[in-house]
Amino acid sequence: MTLLSDIIILEIQGFSDPSKVVFHQKFFKTGIGEYGEGDQFLGVKVPELRQITKKYWKDITAFEIKKLLDSPYHEVRLAGIFILVQKYEKSKNEKEKEAWVDFYLDNKSAVNNWDLVDSSAPRILGAWLHDKPKDLLYDLARSGKLWDQRIAMLSTFYFIRNHHFEDALAIAEILIQHSEDLIQKAVGWMIREVANRDLKTGVDFLELHWKKMPRTMLRYAIEKFDEELRQEFLKRK
Incomplete structure (x- = not known):
């Protein structure tokens, strides 16, 4: 057969x-x-x-x-x-x-590249954990494993789309000084998505953490800000 x-x-x-x-x-x-x-x-x-x-x-x-x-x-x-x-x-x-x-x-x-993670984590793990305890995501974020960490961060995209930001920003904080470009971009992307829905929440987070953020992460986070606000953050780094 x-x-x-x-x-x-x-x-x-x-x-x-x-x-x-x-x-x-x-x-x-x-x-x-x-x-x-x-x-x-x-x-x-x-x-x-x-x-x-x-x-x-x-x-x-x-x-x-x-x-x-x-x-x-x-x-x-x-x-x-x-x-x-x-x-x-x-x-x-x-x-x-x-x-x-x-x-x-x-x-x-097997979920071992960024497109594999991004195509699956929000729609499976994020969707499943949306109304459940999220300890697993924090464990993945702290695992030290690149793809597990991106899974943790990208899973929160589902929460963000439903205007629940707390876990996304908490996991972003865990990964805030990550050395890998792929994680920096993922964290910045999720902060940007929060700010797209609630600018004050996004800006407040950045005000607290911009000093620790790699420049790549910051640039991704502020990409959709109006030019004046974007330049204000860029001039700090």
């Missing part, structure tokens, strides 16, 4: 474009010592992945999703993430949702 995961992989391979592989390797920092070291690419575009996964997500099993997530190829893992998000969001009840959250956490080692 042919597994749906095998069909999906074959269809993804059918869209492979070798001319894009080198670009993806550079863009996702796959060189020695870089955050995506060793990741492999087929050169497939995101719309093509969505086109494929849209056909199969309803019928695919957890076992087959895991096969996608275990792939050495970035695009195959991303396809698995797209399917997993659909499985979670279309679940019929809380028990099903919880099972998919547990599956996500059990396989988060």
